[in-house]
Amino acid sequence: MTQRALLKVGTMLLGTGLALAGTSYAQGPNAAPPPPPSVKVGQTAPDFTASYLKRADGKFSFPQVKLSDFRGQKNVVLAFFPAAFSPGCTNEMAKYQETSGQFNANNTVILGMSVDSTWANEAFADKLGVKFPILSDASHEISKSYGIYNERSLVANRTTFVIDKNGIVKTEFISQTDALDPNKALEACALLKEVK
Numbered sequence: 001m002t003q004r005a006l007l008k009v010g011t012m013l014l015g016t017g018l019a020l021a022g023t024s025y026a027q028g029p030n031a032a033p034p035p036p037p038s039v040k041v042g043q044t045a046p047d048f049t050a051s052y053l054k055r056a057d058g059k060f061s062f063p064q065v066k067l068s069d070f071r072g073q074k075n076v077v078l079a080f081f082p083a084a085f086s087p088g089c090t091n092e093m094a095k096y097q098e099t100s101g102q103f104n105a106n107n108t109v110i111l112g113m114s115v116d117s118t119w120a121n122e123a124f125a126d127k128l129g130v131k132f133p134i135l136s137d138a139s140h141e142i143s144k145s146y147g148i149y150n151e152r153s154l155v156a157n158r159t160t161f162v163i164d165k166n167g168i169v170k171t172e173f174i175s176q177t178d179a180l181d182p183n184k185a186l187e188a189c190a191l192l193k194e195v196k
Contacts, residue, residue, distance in 0.1 A: 047067050081156070108189040
């Protein structure tokens with residue numbers, strides 16, 4: 001078996017494991033809701049640098065994204081999700097891809113984020129045809145800095161932050177089980193575009 005075939009099989013097995021882990025994240029209708037993030041609306045979003053895997057012409061690279069690089073230039077939708085390949089996360093990231101042109105038109109960058117490895121996130125993005133970065137928080141440091149790391153499930157709680165071009169959190173959307181609708185974030189970004 002070639003190295004590429006082994007990588008593909010390994011990534012598929014990893015994706016299956018992550019999807020199963022993601023389904024255990026859903027605690028059912030009687031579970032307590034996740035605690036609110038420690039980062040509140042009106043506060044400066046904690047800066048971070050995170051990587052994603054990019055594949056082009058059979059070569060791999062690990063570009064880094066720094067939140068503060070968008071300061072003064074673009075709004076950011078930072079969408080934390082529990083696990084690549086889980087049904088809700090698949091649905092949510094696919095919808096972000098479908099509406100990515102509208103976010104671009106509203107001067108907004110989409111950044112997906114999970115605690116999965118860069119390799120798992122790249123396979124997930126490739127499966128969905130996602131063109132925006134899906135960043136890895138494998139160390140859990142970023143989700144902890146936003147106050148959304150779930151120590152029990154070992155994932156980031158499903159939370160989306162809309163951050164304006166000044167680095168201020170303008171809106172937060174939280175869900176325990178269901179995929180978040182990107183249209184709510186899109187509406188918030190459309191309003192931010194009007195702010196001079």
